[in-house]
Amino acid sequence: MIGVAVILLFGGQEELGAATTYYRWTDAQGKMVVSDRPPVEKDIEYDVVSQGSSLTRRVETGQGAVPAEVTPRPGNNFTPTEDRRNAIVETPKNPESCARARGNIETLKTGARIRIRDQDTGELRYLSEQEKEIQQKKAEDTIRVHCE
Template sequence: MSHKPLSHPARPQPLLALGLAALALLLGLGSPAAEAQTQWKWRDASGKVLYSDLPPPANVPEKDILQRPPGKRAPVLVRPIAEAAPPATSPASAPAPKSASAPSRAEQERQARARQEQEQQARKQKDEERRVAEQRAENCKRATSHLRMLEDGMRISRRNEAGETEFLDERQRAEEAQRTRAIISSDCR
């Protein structure tokens, strides 16, 4: 059995070492470029999602900002101590009035309930409109089919009050066709 002597790995050549150094430099410089490509993402007042490399306008609420570039944190709002607690020197005095721009919790809850009721009413109205539209479409389909049978001259029968079968004569057929056309004109729009 012969043993081969272990060979030492070849040392990197100067050109290869220079290439690796240049690659490392490019990768190191690539991070700020990647950071510059990061985007802001927010929802505008109409609910549309927007993207930009600039921050959203100041009137966009904090809750509607969906994504920030790394390192851009949400602002922390700090309320001054004077507003947070009433002064201890006058316990009998009434609490300081809240600013008109900030509704109370009860007011916020009332507004939320009102919005929910409006949304529920809108859903009910939409469902009712859909149901009426489906009924009109069905009425239109039936009336169109019935008018076609009347105009084709097919013998049409119906039951009278006594439960007997009777066939429509020409006068009854004309009246039925006129009534059916009125249904078509109202329901087939």
């Protein structure tokens, strides 16, 4: 009896806390956006998805339910799309990765046969010349990123 009451109690909370309508659209970067609020830009087509049923309503361009905000306020800050595309993300230097990559390059340049454990079989095998070239390029990229 208590188990049934607990199920009823917690089962009913799902409807109280969850939004029943969601808005779905593709942003300027081509990414799918799902929100409990419609897009503020009026020139974006979006779908209204009701969680209570399987019905959706297509909203055409210019029919935005919410007017676009033109003045900044706390909470509506955003990074313009063009600035985000042009932003360069600085990767922090990692001396351990740098040292490991330099060691790998030295080993690859010796011309010695290099054995690795095969991921599929778990047995040791020798690197082919093509695999050595790939590993050398990876090490050079790591040095370019993590070494000063």
